[in-house]
Amino acid sequence: MIEKAFNPEDFKATGYELIDTLSEYLATTQQNPDKLLVNDYQTPEKQREKWENYDFANGLSEYFKEFLQDSIHIHHPRYMGHQISTTAPIAALAAMMSDFLNNGMGIYEMGQSSVAMEHLVVQRLAQKMGFDDKAGGFLTSGGTLANLTALLAARRKQATANVWQEGNQQPLALMVSEQAHYCVERAVKIMGWGDAGIIKIPVDEQFCLRTDLLQSYYEQAIAQGKEVVAVVGSACSTATGSYDNLEAIADFCVQHNVWFHVDGAHGASAVFSDKHRHKVQGINRADSVVMDFHKTLLVPALATGLVFKDVNDSYNTFAQNAHYLWNDDEEQEWFNFAKRTFETTKFPMGFKVFTVWSYYGDALLEEMIDTIYGLGDTFAQLLQQHPSFELAMPPACNIVCFRYTATHEDLSKVNSLIRQHILAEGKFYIVQALLNGETYLRVTLANPATTAQDLEDLLEHIVQIAQRQVPATKV
C-alpha cells in the first residue's frame, strides 16, 4: 500500500484532473453561477451517512468532485455569509504545495523559506499599520489563538505577579466592548480570570465601545480590587463591523499604563486601502494587533498576523525550555518562531500570504478592500431605498445588518424564518445576528465577484420568501 500511496504517476494523473475540475468550477462561478447552488444544504446526519458508506469504486476524481459538490461555494457571487475570503487561485496552489511538503516550520531548520517569508510578511504588515522598526511578530493559526497569545503577552508585561511561574495571585481583568468577538472572553476564561476578569463596556448606537465610560468602569474595577491588565479595541466588531475609536482607547491606556490590544481580525486590513485606512486611525499606538489574512485578503484559512509594537514583548509570552528544538532559551531568535508561538509544529502560512502579496503587490489587496467595502455601501443604499427593509446601521466595512420589516408578525421570528428558508433553498448564503435582543439578517460581502445585481436579487429573493412563508405581510 505504501508504494501505491506514493506513486508519482498516479499523483500526476489525479492532480491534473483535480486542477481541471477546479478550473472549470472557477469558470462556472464567474460565467454561469446560476448553474450552481451556493450551498446544497443537507442535514448533518445525511452527510455523515454518505461518507460513512462511501465507495471509491468510481475513482479519486469522482470522489473529489463529490466533495466539491457538497461544499459551500465561497467563490459563488451569492455567497455572502460568514467572514471568510474567496481564495486567490495562486494562494491555493501555494497551500497545496505547502501541504505536500509538510514543513513544520516552528523552527528555522524545518522550513527556511517559509520562515523567512513569514518574517518579511509580518514586518511589512507592521509597516502598513504604521509601526516603526521596533515592531515585529509572527503568523499564527487564526484570530482566536492570536488574541489569546497577545493577551498572554499583555499579562506577562502588565501583571504585578509573574503568573507564568506563580499562577494567578490576584484578580486580573481586561476591558472590552460588549460587542467584541467571543474569543476575547474565551481567552480570559482560559487564563483563569473567570467572569469577573472580563469587564464589558456598553456600546453606542453604532455598536462602538463607549470610550466615555472607560474611566468609570476602570475606577469601579480598581475599587473591587482588580488589576486591569489591558483594554481591547475591536477593529472591527464581528456582528455589525463597527470600528471602535482606537485613538481614544490609546489615550486611556497611556494615561493608566495598561496594555492596548486591537482585535483587528476582520477589519485591520483596512490599512491596505488609502480610502479606508482612517477607520483604524490610532492602530499604530496599540501594543499588539491581530489581523486575519483569511477574512478579507484572498488567503486560505488559517493565516493570522500578530504584530507587537515592541517585538521584545513577543519573546516573553512563553518562557520555556525546549532543548530538543533550540540551543539557547534566552536568545531572541526571530527565525525560531516556536519560541513565541502557541504552536510547535506550525503550518507554513507565510508562504501562502507571501505568494499572493508579493506576486500581485499591494495593489491587489487595496483593490480587494475597496471593492468589498464598496459592496457594503452599495447594499446599504439598496436597503435604504427599499420599502420592505430596514438597515440596522450604515456599514463601516463589508458587513451589513438589516431586516425585513413588511409584516405585522414578530420581526425576529420572521427574519429568522427567512434565513432558514434561504439556507434550505441554497441560492444565496447569508447569516443572522442578534442586535439589542432582536434578530437581524447579516451579510459579509467578501467576494469581489458579487455585483449590485446579486444584491438586488437577494432582496427580491427575501421578499418572495416572506410573501410565501409569512402570512401577514404588509405589501
Ligand SMILES: Cc1ncc(COP(=O)(O)O)c(C=O)c1O
Ligand atoms: C473580530 C473578530 N475577532 C476574532 C475572530 C476569530 O478569528 P478566527 O476565526 O480566525 O479564529 C473573528 C472571527 O469572526 C472576528 O470577527
